[in-house]
Amino acid sequence: MRRNITLKPHNTFGLDVMAAYVASISDLRGLEQLRKSGVWQSERRVVLGGGSNCLFMDDYFEGLVILMNNKGVSVQDLGNGRVCVSAAAGEDWTSFVQRMVAAGYSGVENLSMIPGKVGAAPIQNIGAYGVELKDVFHKLHAFDTQTGQLVDFESKDCEFAYRSSIFKTTFKGRFIILSVDFILQTTYQPNLNYGAIRLELEHMGVVIPGIQDVSTAISNIRRSKLPDPMQIGNAGSFFKNPVVHELVFHDLQREFRGIAGFPEKDKTVKLAAGWLIEQAGWKGKRVGDVGVHQQQALVLVNYGNATGRDIFSFAMEIQQSVREKFGIQLEPEVNFI
Ligand SMILES: Cc1cc2nc3c(=O)[nH]c(=O)nc-3n(C[C@H](O)[C@H](O)[C@H](O)COP(=O)(O)OP(=O)(O)OC[C@H]3O[C@@H](n4cnc5c(N)ncnc54)[C@H](O)[C@@H]3O)c2cc1C
Structure with missing residues (x-):
């Protein structure tokens, strides 16, 4: 220590x-x-x-x-084109995905290039390009800090939801995830319906995409859209995309032309938080060393010497201004420590 x-x-x-x-x-x-x-x-x-x-x-x-920093990845063939892959919490997520892609195991390729480690992936049920961790999750192995016991959590125990799980709510801080098991496929069913994946594949000259092509396409898109934390400090999306009832969305549509909404289950609609922040006038804004990224209104950046308090205060101002303009409460995705 x-x-x-x-x-x-x-x-x-x-x-x-x-x-x-x-x-x-x-x-x-x-x-x-x-x-x-x-x-x-x-x-x-x-x-x-x-x-x-x-x-x-x-x-x-x-x-x-x-x-x-625990390491290790093991694969068990389940037959019928399925494998169970167990990865230690300390494995780098991006390297893990690359390894699965290279081995021809599909399921996590749309989650390419999400920073962080395997053990944190279930915490907020990471998601990107139409796939969430819960779609490939089998179970996880955790250490209970209260009892010192080892516990397995299956999917039904984890309360996975949009950028959330039981580890971010009821059990926040209680369990230390040691490893995660995934069920992946040895046959490939591409999931290309989200974002600009098809367009990027076209640019790449790919006609029949394989797992590696889709992973590369998504990595290319992410590189072009998101700031690299090695160049400029950030934690990706600072806020979650708010989910509202469809009636609220219809009211907003009448008042704000161009508001984007994606229908979800139970008559709800997911709004683009980045759009709300941009419309509230924050895109590209900078105060001292904190700012909203020039291209991505959902990403707050540290231009150098910002403190955690600076970033927090700035985020709260954004939250208040979006609430005043749209009546929508933005919820942070980032964990405050
Ligand atoms: C540029 C950029 C792009 C991003 N894009 C996406 C995206 O597309 N989709 C997405 O979902 N997220 C995205 N994120 C957010 C982030 O990458 C994910 O949430 C990732 O899973 C965090 O991993 P981490 O290891 O860095 O977690 P940390 O930041 O270290 O921890 C996050 C939380 O998990 C807890 N935790 C971490 N490890 C464990 C463990 N082993 N056991 C118990 N608790 C633990 C921590 O205490 C903390 O509360 C992005 C971030 C950046 C910087």
Whole structure:
């Protein structure tokens, strides 16, 4: 365990936050030992994967940061064109997807290039390009910090929802995910209906797309649309896309021409939070070292020396202005620590 360590390399906002204690966990034994330590008992704790969905609020985290660094991927053939792949929480998500794509296992290719680690993927049921983690999820293996027991969670236990799960709500902070099992296919059924995937494949000159083509197309689109945290600090979408009843959407449509809505189940409609933020006049706006990205209104950026509080205050101003203009409450997707 190390003391007074900067978390700058461990959060994609690039915030220079100091942590009182940092422990890197590479196996269960290390975690069990850590649980017996005095630091575990007396300090506030947070688990970090890649820190790509976190906002540290203070310059000093007076507690224990647990960095998940356990590794390992194993594959079990289930027959009938299906495999069960088990991946350790500390595996890098993008490398894991690349590995599955290279092996010809389909299911996660639309989730290419999402930053972070495998263990965090279930926390907010990561999603992109028409696929969510829950679509390929089998079960996960977790450490209960309250009892010290190991527990398996199946899909039905996880309460997966749009950018949410039981680990972000009822059980927030209680379980440390150690590994995740996925069911993937050895035959390929492309899912190209979302965004500009078909257009990008056309640009690439691909007529009959394979798994690798779709992964490459999505990676190309993401590179062109989203700021790279290595170049400019950010945590991807700062807010979730709000979901409203269709009657609310119809009222909004009458008042605001061009408002985009995507029908969901139970007579609800998902609105594009980025559009609302842009219409409220925030796209490209900068105050000090915090700003809304020039191309992506849903992405807040740290131009260099912003603090967690600066980013938080800026986000709250955006939230208030969208509420005043549209009567819609934006909910943060990012985890505040
Ligand atoms: C440029 C960019 C693009 C993005 N695009 C997308 C996207 O398309 N779709 C999407 O869904 N997300 C996206 N994100 C958000 C982010 O990549 C995902 O939420 C990712 O799963 C976070 O992984 P992480 O390891 O960095 O998690 P962290 O930020 O380290 O942690 C996130 C939360 O999970 C908890 N946690 C982490 N690991 C564990 C564990 N092993 N056990 C228990 N709790 C844990 C943390 O305490 C925290 O509350 C994007 C982020 C960026 C920066």
